[in-house]
Amino acid sequence: MIYLDNAATTPVREEVINVIQKSMLDDWGNPSSTHNNGRKAKAKLEVSRRLFAKDMGADSGEIFFTSGATESIYLALLNFVENGAKHLIACKTEHKAVLDSVAFLADKHGISHSILDVSKDGLISLEALQSILAQEQAATCAVAIMHTNNESGVIQALEDISQLCREHDAFFFCDAVQSGLTHSIHVKELGIHGMSFSAHKMYGPKGVGLLYLDKALKRTSLTKGGGQERGLRPGTENMPGILGFAKAWELARKEQASFRTHTLELKQHAIQLIKSKYPEAYIGSGEAPHILHFGIPTTKKTDTVLMELDLNNVCLSAGSACQSGSHKQSHVVEAMGLPTDFVYLRMSFGKGNTKSEIDYAIAHI
Numbered sequence: 001m002i003y004l005d006n007a008a009t010t011p012v013r014e015e016v017i018n019v020i021q022k023s024m025l026d027d028w029g030n031p032s033s034t035h036n037n038g039r040k041a042k043a044k045l046e047v048s049r050r051l052f053a054k055d056m057g058a059d060s061g062e063i064f065f066t067s068g069a070t071e072s073i074y075l076a077l078l079n080f081v082e083n084g085a086k087h088l089i090a091c092k093t094e095h096k097a098v099l100d101s102v103a104f105l106a107d108k109h110g111i112s113h114s115i116l117d118v119s120k121d122g123l124i125s126l127e128a129l130q131s132i133l134a135q136e137q138a139a140t141c142a143v144a145i146m147h148t149n150n151e152s153g154v155i156q157a158l159e160d161i162s163q164l165c166r167e168h169d170a171f172f173f174c175d176a177v178q179s180g181l182t183h184s185i186h187v188k189e190l191g192i193h194g195m196s197f198s199a200h201k202m203y204g205p206k207g208v209g210l211l212y213l214d215k216a217l218k219r220t221s222l223t224k225g226g227g228q229e230r231g232l233r234p235g236t237e238n239m240p241g242i243l244g245f246a247k248a249w250e251l252a253r254k255e256q257a258s259f260r261t262h263t264l265e266l267k268q269h270a271i272q273l274i275k276s277k278y279p280e281a282y283i284g285s286g287e288a289p290h291i292l293h294f295g296i297p298t299t300k301k302t303d304t305v306l307m308e309l310d311l312n313n314v315c316l317s318a319g320s321a322c323q324s325g326s327h328k329q330s331h332v333v334e335a336m337g338l339p340t341d342f343v344y345l346r347m348s349f350g351k352g353n354t355k356s357e358i359d360y361a362i363a364h365i
């Protein structure tokens, strides 16, 4: 199998599996227990929390473990609303976890929201953002703009966005799920109030995520019960998952530079092959080294192209895994206003991929 869908999920790496197994066999105590067995687990939990906090420039009290980025995103936006946000702002190419949370929260809390357009290059207009922030100056705004787009690989200008949020006293949330392997984001330098990551996009296990939430915010939880995760996320922590996530994170940080170099080389190789096979192909301008968004001129349907690839043992996708099977044009392609007579695909590279895999995949497109 040739797996070129690493933005959908990544395999769990062996070092991570070893940590998870050890946690289940040896350190299985409940971190809330006060006896030695529990304290041992608690110590490991807090070491993991500090690792994430240090890398992001946050306090460890600002790191919360969740079931994944979808939960982290909703929790962050809910907390912004509970802390007084009266107008929510996102952009059309955000992940559905953001778009649906914004729409739901705005409706549920009777507040307004704006969804910014993006250019053909997938970028938001800073002028448009500024104009909404200025227009809404009587209301506290909360802005949710992702770093790396999961489909187009477009990277938004976090510094400029956060500067605007600072100038207008707006909360700023950044979904950084697709940047976990490629970027280090310092939340305090950037003035970010909330940020999400997901372990399964980083060679960690599924069902574990992380939320950074600024300590200045009063916290509201989704569920009620115990006081775990400082009340923000009650319930016994997923210890094997969290320790596995921490290992995946530690290795990702160590290998960040080589991961970038390796995936960028694969991306450039793929672009060359696509261009020579389909001179009129659309090649996305997204700067993420590990995500290539491209379009080919064909009368075939997207599903047919993907199925043919699948029959040849090539795993590729048209975009977000959560949206697959919907048979609708991707909301990212629509938002970018790309021509409709192309089939758009996402090839996302991982640390184990090789150029010969790319050769094989493109020969079968």
Ligand SMILES: Cc1ncc(COP(=O)(O)O)c(C=O)c1O
Pocket (backbone or CB within 6 Å): 007, 008, 067, 068, 069, 070, 071, 095, 097, 146, 148, 149, 150, 175, 177, 178, 197, 198, 199, 208, 209, 320, 321, 322
């Ligand atoms: C950009 C982005 N945000 C959020 C998510 C949701 O992450 P999770 O699967 O951890 O809920 C994904 C995963 O598809 C993603 O790519």
